[in-house]
Amino acid sequence: MAKGHDAGGHDHLRHLGAKATPAVFAARADVVFAPSPQADQVEVAITRFLAALSGGLADAGCTLVGHIKGTLAAPGHADLGFHATSLAARPLLTGGIAGDAREAVLTVNVIVFGVPDGDLPAIVTEAWSRATGTQAVWRH
């Protein structure tokens, strides 16, 4: 579980056992594009990220996706939103990055079941790295 989260404090979930203990990752990262991508290239990168993340979660034993959601926001260039509730289904993308954005803020919020709490940050980070070839430095 990412720093500062308190899903273990859910008294009504404690009696459900290990399979119903959620792992939570919620963080932001600054993203720098070099060179500035076209809008469709941003969508491809996010789609790759979500595919890599789904693969990593599946490998880690994910039994249920609460949600995988987030935004890529570039000031002055609008936002690209993403949302998924399944490892297999195609994620929903909304909006988009307009123009030649060079910098953006990536927000990721993941709640899944069946994955050890401590493993989730590394799974998300690895997925971003595999999809984009860059390292995300998360701010929680």
Added chain:
Amino acid sequence: MNLLCIAGFLGSGKTTVLLEIARAMTEEGWRLAVIENEIGEVGVDGGYVREQGLPVQELFGGCICCTLQSGLAETLQTVQSRYAPDWVIVEPTGLAAPGDLLGVIVDHCPEIDIIRVLTLVDAARWPMLLEIVEPLVTAQLKAADVVAVNKIDQVDDEALASVMQGVRALSGDATVLRVSAATGAGMERLLGAFV
């Protein structure tokens, strides 16, 4: 001030339905405020709801039905003093048991006149939810005045009949509706339950 709690498991469509209900309430001339709760320290939905023109207070890093109970009481008082809304719409995290949340409101927020609970169910993931988080789903249904079985466009008739039967068995006296927020099917009747 009246309160509408829109509960339901993660990814059941709470934010989408919230915006539809808020739109309909606004068209009726009611003043609204929204409280968004996220279990993580960084939220997504609050900013999205705010972009739709609604005043939003956010509670991060826990659940308002348990770890952030005091935060909810304080936030409701802030909403009342800052916006004086006719309705405050509360979207708890999808891991919340709304019955616990209602206890907090009754104990600490006497300024709330009417409390209503809408619980959303993801029809497409119903069997999986029952298998893995059945006590939570049951708690969310038992607290509901209205249950909306959402995403009916993603299941066939046989699966939907099974979902409806299971939901009705767990929902007590609640009104159970079938909707698709994505296609608009059944939404008029759902909105009519609150506006």
